[in-house]
Amino acid sequence: MRTHQSSERQVKNMPNERREIAVDYLARVEGEGAMYLKIDGEEVTDLQFNIFEPPRFYEAFLRGRYFAEAPDITARICGICPVAYQTSAVNAMENAAGMFIGGQIRELRRLLYFGEWIESHTLHVYMLHAPDFLGYPSAIEMAADLPDAVTNALRLKKLGNSIMTIVGGREIHPVNVRVGGFYRSPTRRELQSLVEELEWSLETAEATVSLVAGFDFPDFEMDYEFVALHHPDEYAITDGRIISSSGLDIDPTQWPEYFEETHVEWSNALHANIIGGGSYYVGPMARFALNGDQLSPRAKAAAAGVGLVPGESNPFKSIIVRAVEIVHACEESLAIINGYEPPDPSFVDVEPRSVVGHGASEAPRGLLYHRYEVDEAGLIADAQIVPPTSQNQRSIEEDLRQFVKGRTHLDDETLQWQLEQAIRNYDPCISCATHFLDLTVERVQDA
Amino acid sequence: MKRLLIGIGNPDRGDDAAGWEVAGLVTSWDVSRLTAGSLSLIDLWQVDDEVVIVDAMKSGAPVGTVVRIDAIAQGLPRGAFSSTHAFGPAAVVELARTMGRLPRSLMVYGIEAAHMEHGAAMSREVVASVSAVARELQDA
Numbered sequence: 001m002r003t004h005q006s007s008e009r010q011v012k013n014m015p016n017e018r019r020e021i022a023v024d025y026l027a028r029v030e031g032e033g034a035m036y037l038k039i040d041g042e043e044v045t046d047l048q049f050n051i052f053e054p055p056r057f058y059e060a061f062l063r064g065r066y067f068a069e070a071p072d073i074t075a076r077i078c079g080i081c082p083v084a085y086q087t088s089a090v091n092a093m094e095n096a097a098g099m100f101i102g103g104q105i106r107e108l109r110r111l112l113y114f115g116e117w118i119e120s121h122t123l124h125v126y127m128l129h130a131p132d133f134l135g136y137p138s139a140i141e142m143a144a145d146l147p148d149a150v151t152n153a154l155r156l157k158k159l160g161n162s163i164m165t166i167v168g169g170r171e172i173h174p175v176n177v178r179v180g181g182f183y184r185s186p187t188r189r190e191l192q193s194l195v196e197e198l199e200w201s202l203e204t205a206e207a208t209v210s211l212v213a214g215f216d217f218p219d220f221e222m223d224y225e226f227v228a229l230h231h232p233d234e235y236a237i238t239d240g241r242i243i244s245s246s247g248l249d250i251d252p253t254q255w256p257e258y259f260e261e262t263h264v265e266w267s268n269a270l271h272a273n274i275i276g277g278g279s280y281y282v283g284p285m286a287r288f289a290l291n292g293d294q295l296s297p298r299a300k301a302a303a304a305g306v307g308l309v310p311g312e313s314n315p316f317k318s319i320i321v322r323a324v325e326i327v328h329a330c331e332e333s334l335a336i337i338n339g340y341e342p343p344d345p346s347f348v349d350v351e352p353r354s355v356v357g358h359g360a361s362e363a364p365r366g367l368l369y370h371r372y373e374v375d376e377a378g379l380i381a382d383a384q385i386v387p388p389t390s391q392n393q394r395s396i397e398e399d400l401r402q403f404v405k406g407r408t409h410l411d412d413e414t415l416q417w418q419l420e421q422a423i424r425n426y427d428p429c430i431s432c433a434t435h436f437l438d439l440t441v442e443r444v445q446d447a
Numbered sequence: 448m449k450r451l452l453i454g455i456g457n458p459d460r461g462d463d464a465a466g467w468e469v470a471g472l473v474t475s476w477d478v479s480r481l482t483a484g485s486l487s488l489i490d491l492w493q494v495d496d497e498v499v500i501v502d503a504m505k506s507g508a509p510v511g512t513v514v515r516i517d518a519i520a521q522g523l524p525r526g527a528f529s530s531t532h533a534f535g536p537a538a539v540v541e542l543a544r545t546m547g548r549l550p551r552s553l554m555v556y557g558i559e560a561a562h563m564e565h566g567a568a569m570s571r572e573v574v575a576s577v578s579a580v581a582r583e584l585q586d587a
Binding site: 127138140 | 457459482487489541
């Protein structure tokens with residue numbers, strides 16, 4: 001294997017050195033974006049994380065559509081995390097109708113969502129982020145040296161696809177989800193067909209935790225405001241209250257009172273802030289920090305086994321947290337399947353009311369909030385969708401600004417590599433956020 | 448051993464629907480359609496299969512231009528067959544090559560796209576090329 005980090009080249013650190021690093025098209029992220037960084041000596045004087053994928057205007061597109069169409073329309077926003085969009089949408093519509101749906105329908109929703117976590121996390125851990133740590137330009141070159149690891153990754157990801165196919169009707173943009181439940185309940189036998197592969201996946205996921213925990217991590221800590229859903233009885237995924245590391249504890253219906261979206265000229269994606277409180281961090285690190293004691297037993301043991309404790313604030317270690325969450329997803333999926341009773345009927349009738357509904361769930365990349373205003377005919381009058389990558393944009397920029405300090409001696413190539421790696425800590429889904437990467441680091445020498 | 452036609456694209460993004468549309472017209476092959484998450488591509492074929500992939504491309508050629516690439520004999524130009532999802536079809540084919548998981552034969556048809564905006568219709572030139580490629584594959 002290549003060791004990019006060990007071959008770091010240093011450039012002479014000149015007191016008045018200014019430089020720019022520009023990445024016009026960020027690789028190994030979902031969607032199209034860029035980064036521009038201007039460095040003056042040790043200070044970053046300009047930094048722009050630019051999401052330039054065109055805005056998708058989904059919120060406008062939803063206006064005038066029947067409320068029951070929201071899960072199918074919003075699933076089209078992303079091919080990697082459609083279940084997240086569907087779940088937040090159905091939560092919001094059921095909230096608008098004054099309903100909460102539990103029981104086996106909720107368990108099926110959790111299982112479907114775990115399929116998406118397994119698929120999305122495996123893709124990111126092995127195929128997108130591991131090459132950074134191991135010094136490969138991409139997973140293709142990594143596969144030549146580590147074929148077994150990539151073979152395992154493909155098999156693990158396929159399991160996620162299989163869960164989505166059996167529960168969701170197909171692996172991309174599932175069609176079996178509806179407001180109130182599912183169009184069809186999968187049979188016990190269909191779910192039992194997943195058990196053998198889940199048992200293999202659980203062990204493989206545990207080995208993945210050990211593998212990625214052995215990577216070299218830059219010495220870097222940040223003081224984040226973590227935000228995630230919290231559920232009293234489980235590691236929240238499909239629903240819960242919104243909590244934070246500084247003590248916020250609100251119902252998703254209160255999101256607009258505590259969070260705001262603002263536009264910056266260099267990005268097509270809105271930035272989200274805590275009103276009066278600045279940036280915050282959503283995603284696996286936030287979930288682990290706030291809910292880590294609720295992980296499944298083997299996930300908890302896997303984390304403890306590699307010395308990972310809730311509150312970890314080195315964002316590069318998010319790759320370990322993702323691996324731990326794969327363990328959790330596999331173990332919980334097995335528990336759901338073992339206790340499964342097909343819900344009959346497979347859905348609850350939901351009647352629209354003229355009201356505003358709010359819904360949130362934990363997408364692979366973090367909290368996903370939806371708000372819909374529905375009129376008396378059941379038509380959507382207004383919609384707001386706040387994806388996790390939008391919420392993390394300010395944290396990404398703050399990470400980059402801090403990360404450069406003490407590393408300005410590195411040559412442009414090495415610095416750019418490490419900065420891109422820092423962006424990938426967030427597994428940014430730019431396709432989602434625009435509804436939004438290219439990296440520029442500029443160093444200018446004084447004449 | 449099967450003959451498998453895989454249409455890649457997004458039916459909601461203008462000319463990006465080209466691969467899907469061809470897959471919908473051809474009845475003489477087993478057919479699969481993929482939207483995003485192209486990594487699944489590698490799971491669709493076995494090493495003894497005969498596979499054709501049809502995808503929209505952006506190469507700078509005139510809109511509607513059809514290119515045919517024997518992906519067993521040569522690598523795919525990554526820039527032309529890109530994806531908003533990090534592992535595009537060209538990357539998956541190269542991953543399969545590295546891992547010894549390419550099918551027995553793999554032809555990639557690219558149809559030059561003009562635009563891929565959400566909600567747009569296909570360009571007239573792409574519609575014509577979709578029909579021509581479908582006829583060619585139907586009779587193959």
